[in-house]
Amino acid sequence: MTTKAKGLLAHYTNGVYTLPKIHYKLTFLPVHRSGDIRMTEEKEIEEKTREIFSRLGSTRENLIPILQQIQEAFGYLPSNAMVEVARFLKLPEIDVYSVVTFYNQFRLTPPGKHSIRVCMGTACHVKGGHITLAAWQRRLKIGPGETTPDREFDLDTVACVGCCAMAPVSVVDKKVEAKADPTRVDGILLSYQLQKESKTP
16 A cells, blocks of 8 residues: 555545645734734635635536636635535545645645745756755755745746756746755845845835
């Protein structure tokens, strides 16, 4: 049995499968003086998800279109929205989760304000792409497919960006950063920090 299969079975109890909450806990929303922003966001997710339901029928063939529209609305698929989708289409939650994890187009974490993609193509790998990725992970304290707690950055890998002569490459907010070794990673993050501080009153 594969590790992934064992992980799925860990959430299967008495014939009922529940979504693994560890992947979806919204632990990164700050508390504002006027109240808990998390509650406001969850209400917005619920309202927009139901609005999407009203535009599409409750047939199982609409599963992917519904998921696509939810992701378009929020930039990712919130766990509570996925549960609502399962209820709306009368599907087991594991079926919705399986579809989401099967297709690369879907993401389970909120996108960051700044997007970082580390090229892991052949040229970048040979030139130290794995070292670049490790540098991003150490500096941001997140792994591929994750978002920083303040939602400032999200990190992921890509197969190839077509800039092999510039390897190792990272793409930051759609801008190609050439020769992105650990020192360059530090420089990129420093520039973003200085920009952020300059905008702070």
